[in-house]
Amino acid sequence: xxxxxxxxxxxxxxxxxxxxxxxxxxxxxxxxxxxxxxxxxxxxxxxxxxxxxxxxxxxxxxxxxxxxxxxxxxxxxxxxxxxxxxxxxxxxxxxxxxxxxxxxxxxxxxxxxxxxxxxxxxxxxxxxxxxxxxxxxxxxxxxxxxxxxxxxxxxxxxxxxxxxxxxxxxxxxxxxxxxxxxxxxxxxxxxxxxxxxxxxxxxxxxxxxxx
Ligand SMILES: [Ca+2]
Numbered sequence: 559x560x561x562x563x564x565x566x567x568x569x570x571x572x573x574x575x576x577x578x579x580x581x582x583x584x585x586x587x588x589x590x591x592x593x594x595x596x597x598x599x600x601x602x603x604x605x606x607x608x609x610x611x612x613x614x615x616x617x618x619x620x621x622x623x624x625x626x627x628x629x630x631x632x633x634x635x636x637x638x639x640x641x642x643x644x645x646x647x648x649x650x651x652x653x654x655x656x657x658x659x660x661x662x663x664x665x666x667x668x669x670x671x672x673x674x675x676x677x678x679x680x681x682x683x684x685x686x687x688x689x690x691x692x693x694x695x696x697x698x699x700x701x702x703x704x705x706x707x708x709x710x711x712x713x714x715x716x717x718x719x720x721x722x723x724x725x726x727x728x729x730x731x732x733x734x735x736x737x738x739x740x741x742x743x744x745x746x747x748x749x750x751x752x753x754x755x756x757x758x759x760x761x762x763x764x765x766x767x768x769x
Contacts, residue, residue: 596617657736679739
């Protein structure tokens with residue numbers, strides 16, 4: 559899919575699938591449940607090209623008969639003895655305004671070794687495309703793990719002076735919009751010599767973005 563087309567699809571998905579309107583037509587939160595597709599989430603191109611990013615593909619699926627609902631299924635291949643990560647992200651050209659709290663549920667299948675992987679939420683913000691990382695959470699195998707992050711420091715937004723040219727006065731632009739939301743699964747480096755390779759799937763569901 560060409561980038562422009564992909565962006566249009568992303569905007570459309572944001573408008574019809576993930577905005578949950580409350581009274582007065584204002585969206586209180588944005589919710590990704592992946593019951594009808596990946597809702598614009600994908601492995602970014604830069605990660606595909608990098609050797610230590612080991613996400614192989616992403617699709618929608620369910621983990622066994624115990625899981626009635628669909629989730630984002632990230633296939634990955636973590637090596638035994640080095641730092642590695644797998645990442646999925648959602649990008650919007652519109653920006654997500656006024657939302658600071660993000661949470662997601664992450665499921666690591668029971669066949670994975672204990673304490674071998676962590677997950678964290680990462681956002682890209684503003685016209686400067688600044689990257690902010692949330693705290694990493696240990697993934698306990700065989701259960702859903704809640705990963706959450708609050709990005710309070712983004713609240714005031716940013717201020718940037720734009721040169722309007724020909725000696726005219728500068729214009730102050732304020733924008734703290736979230737441009738990208740990513741969930742990164744990481745090898746716990748402190749455990750590197752006690753873990754085995756993990757080749758398999760990791761599931762992500764119920765991504766919620768709220769004020
Ligand atoms: Ca779901």
